[in-house]
Amino acid sequence: MGASFSLSLNKKIGFLFTLTAGVTLLGAWFHETPGVLLGTTAIIITNLACAAFVFRAALANLHETILTLRKIGWGDYTARVDATKNPDLAVINDMAKMLADRDSHITQRAYQTAVLREISERISESLTTEEILEITAGSLQKIVPYSTVSYIIINPDGTATLKCHLEDSVNKRFAEEAKKKMLFAIESVTGMHIPEEKIRTTYFGNIFDETARDHVRSFFNVPMVIDRKLVGIINVASLKPGLYTEPAVSILYNIVEHAGATIGKIRAIVAHESQKVDSMLASITDGVIMASTAGEMLVMNNKAQKILRLAEHQESMLDVIHSLYGIFDLRGAMDEVTRTKIEKSFPEISLEHAFYKITASPVLNSNNEIYAVAFVLSDITHEKEIDAMKSEFISTTSHQLRTPLSSMKWFLEMLLGSDLGTINEKQKEVLTDIYNSNERIITLVNDLLDVSRIESGKITLEPTPTNLVEFIRSMLPETNTMFKKRKQEFSFEYPEAMPRVAVDPKLIWQVLQNLLTNASKYTPENGKVTMTLSLEPDHVLLKVVDNGFGIPEFQKHRIFEKFFRADNVAKSDGTGLGLYIARQIAEASGGKLWFESTEGKGTTFFLTLPLLGSAPQKVIRPASF
Amino acid sequence: MENEYTTIIAAIIRKHIDVMGPTVALSIAQKIPTIKVAQNGDVLSLTGDPKTALVQVTQAYASFAGSISDMIVESVLAAHPDISLDE
Numbered sequence A: 001m002g003a004s005f006s007l008s009l010n011k012k013i014g015f016l017f018t019l020t021a022g023v024t025l026l027g028a029w030f031h032e033t034p035g036v037l038l039g040t041t042a043i044i045i046t047n048l049a050c051a052a053f054v055f056r057a058a059l060a061n062l063h064e065t066i067l068t069l070r071k072i073g074w075g076d077y078t079a080r081v082d083a084t085k086n087p088d089l090a091v092i093n094d095m096a097k098m099l100a101d102r103d104s105h106i107t108q109r110a111y112q113t114a115v116l117r118e119i120s121e122r123i124s125e126s127l128t129t130e131e132i133l134e135i136t137a138g139s140l141q142k143i144v145p146y147s148t149v150s151y152i153i154i155n156p157d158g159t160a161t162l163k164c165h166l167e168d169s170v171n172k173r174f175a176e177e178a179k180k181k182m183l184f185a186i187e188s189v190t191g192m193h194i195p196e197e198k199i200r201t202t203y204f205g206n207i208f209d210e211t212a213r214d215h216v217r218s219f220f221n222v223p224m225v226i227d228r229k230l231v232g233i234i235n236v237a238s239l240k241p242g243l244y245t246e247p248a249v250s251i252l253y254n255i256v257e258h259a260g261a262t263i264g265k266i267r268a269i270v271a272h273e274s275q276k277v278d279s280m281l282a283s284i285t286d287g288v289i290m291a292s293t294a295g296e297m298l299v300m301n302n303k304a305q306k307i308l309r310l311a312e313h314q315e316s317m318l319d320v321i322h323s324l325y326g327i328f329d330l331r332g333a334m335d336e337v338t339r340t341k342i343e344k345s346f347p348e349i350s351l352e353h354a355f356y357k358i359t360a361s362p363v364l365n366s367n368n369e370i371y372a373v374a375f376v377l378s379d380i381t382h383e384k385e386i387d388a389m390k391s392e393f394i395s396t397t398s399h400q401l402r403t404p405l406s407s408m409k410w411f412l413e414m415l416l417g418s419d420l421g422t423i424n425e426k427q428k429e430v431l432t433d434i435y436n437s438n439e440r441i442i443t444l445v446n447d448l449l450d451v452s453r454i455e456s457g458k459i460t461l462e463p464t465p466t467n468l469v470e471f472i473r474s475m476l477p478e479t480n481t482m483f484k485k486r487k488q489e490f491s492f493e494y495p496e497a498m499p500r501v502a503v504d505p506k507l508i509w510q511v512l513q514n515l516l517t518n519a520s521k522y523t524p525e526n527g528k529v530t531m532t533l534s535l536e537p538d539h540v541l542l543k544v545v546d547n548g549f550g551i552p553e554f555q556k557h558r559i560f561e562k563f564f565r566a567d568n569v570a571k572s573d574g575t576g577l578g579l580y581i582a583r584q585i586a587e588a589s590g591g592k593l594w595f596e597s598t599e600g601k602g603t604t605f606f607l608t609l610p611l612l613g614s615a616p617q618k619v620i621r622p623a624s625f
Numbered sequence B: 001m002e003n004e005y006t007t008i009i010a011a012i013i014r015k016h017i018d019v020m021g022p023t024v025a026l027s028i029a030q031k032i033p034t035i036k037v038a039q040n041g042d043v044l045s046l047t048g049d050p051k052t053a054l055v056q057v058t059q060a061y062a063s064f065a066g067s068i069s070d071m072i073v074e075s076v077l078a079a080h081p082d083i084s085l086d087e
Helices: A002-031 A034-072 A074-080 A087-123 A129-138 A172-190 A246-283 A302-307 A317-323 A330-340 A381-416 A425-455 A468-485 A505-521 A553-558 A578-588 B002-020 B022-029 B050-065 B067-078
Strands: A148-154 A160-166 A199-205 A218-226 A229-238 A287-292 A297-300 A344-351 A354-364 A370-379 A464-466 A489-493 A501-503 A528-535 A539-546 A592-598 A602-610 B035-037 B043-046
Touching: A087 A129, A087 A246, A129 A148, A129 A160, A129 A218, A129 A229, A129 A246, A148 A172, A160 A172, A172 A199, A172 A218, A172 A229, A172 B002, A172 B067, A218 A246, A218 B002, A218 B022, A218 B067, A229 A246, A246 B022, A246 B050, A246 B067, A287 A302, A287 A317, A297 A317, A302 A370, A317 A330, A330 A344, A330 A354, A330 A370, A354 A381, A381 A425, A425 A578, A464 A505, A468 A489, A468 A505, A468 A528, A501 A505, A501 A602, A505 A528, A505 A539, A505 A578, A505 A602, A578 A592, A578 A602, B002 B022, B002 B043, B002 B050, B002 B067, B022 B035, B022 B050, B050 B067
Parallel strands: A160 A199, A489 A528
Antiparallel strands: A148 A160, A148 A229, A218 A229, A287 A297, A287 A370, A344 A354, A354 A370, A464 A501, A528 A539, A539 A602, A592 A602, B035 B043
């Protein structure tokens, strides 16, 4: 203020000097008096010097004023300058006020934008009422001063959660007073009284100062409404009186109103989507169960409840596990899928005269982390019945065909062996063609019978301790003819020492024979086929390697399906059943059968058999449909 | 009838005082030119059309506080079925 008065005084003195000198100079010029003119000019020069001094003082004052404004702020400056006592300052006073208002407005807008942005960003990650109130309350310092800021959340079960941040060291009574104001507001709007014992209160920030005597001198509440329901209230309280103005509070109301409306909209969208999912789950004919990796039931549709014969209220994982006790190890399946993150089909189960196929799939979040496992129980009773009829038909037909085919084979061998008289070359050629065709039909019938027997559970493993090297070498002459005929190079490599392994030699040979026949059949003439036997820590490994046509990439996943034949070998002989049968035998023997292949370069089939041996009397059943 | 409007307006202001706090709630009400409001929310005087005053009060609060104000007004008006804010 002192600076401003000195500015005014200097201006007045400068003006007086300049006015006096100006009048004198005009008179001198007018009367053309040289002495007076000289004297007056001297006065003017003096006055100009004074004016320069005044101007410098004015600049210094302005600089000082700006520094003062920066230091104390526009608002305070305006308050300190009394324009009525000093009319010269009215303009600067108005400007300061305008700038102060604009500054405050920009600060408030920036705060509102920052809080809304934070809320919008966090809304994508399951934003709760508590989070919104926490964000808003946590950023209040930027807009209003306070001693405490608290928020209370009304829980659906009638309890409440209250958090109070102590900015100042107030006494406990002060915080209690703030709490009462929120509870009173809740009761006023909803009529709901929340007793003290149902409120979980947390205080943080500063510590209580029980020596403090002050009470709440100014406060305001900001209620949060979602879907026309009061869900929480923020309370801002201060030791200072008359602190909260309407504009500052208005911003908080805008933020909370906007956030509440946004959450309401999101909840409506989620509810709508959830309803669609519920309708879909209710309408599908499969039973669906989804459980979190922590073992919490997330989804179970009506069909699943019906399949498991659960009552309406029985919706827990314990109920499901109990209903499948001794039939299906649900927890084990969950653990397996959680560990491997791979979908898995489990052997069929039988419940109440019906058969179900169970498929378990991992449910991943956006970070590719598994958080749940979904089980689908598909009723395959009808398929099972059809399959049983088909197997029965194939079995009966195959048996009926086998007898005449065997007779034909026997008679053809007699004819070709000239047991029934001499035949000429032309006749021999024709009879050989018939014999080969008959052989193909016999192979097909045998394969069909094997499939039929596997699917009806009529093949049982009979493992015996077997020296695999000797056994395979004894059987190789059967296949050597085939390789020689196609001018292919075949070798069998094996270790010098190999323990006996309990396997069903007849069935294992069926697998190897299939792999070797395929290797020969799908490798061009002059190609190379190698079979190696090696000992691994807990199993033996048989590899059949060829440099043949290979399996097309897009058909690899179907290679073990029944009747499937890859496009690049479809013209050659084959039923498409051999690998299906081979895999059933390998898996029933406790081993595995898989392959690696590059089209145009060749294929390697891998067969493992456990060193501990195959389980005796195990019935071979298809792993899945 | 005017008394009833005065009662309703006072009830609305008092409820807003309970919920928002007195400073802000009174500040909003005191801006309505046709009513004079006491510190406890009572309406000391009402000039002009009482229904217009009621509409002005409800609009002022709704514009400031949004949903919560709507809820307060609805709860107060529920006790006065013959009074409506509609034209």
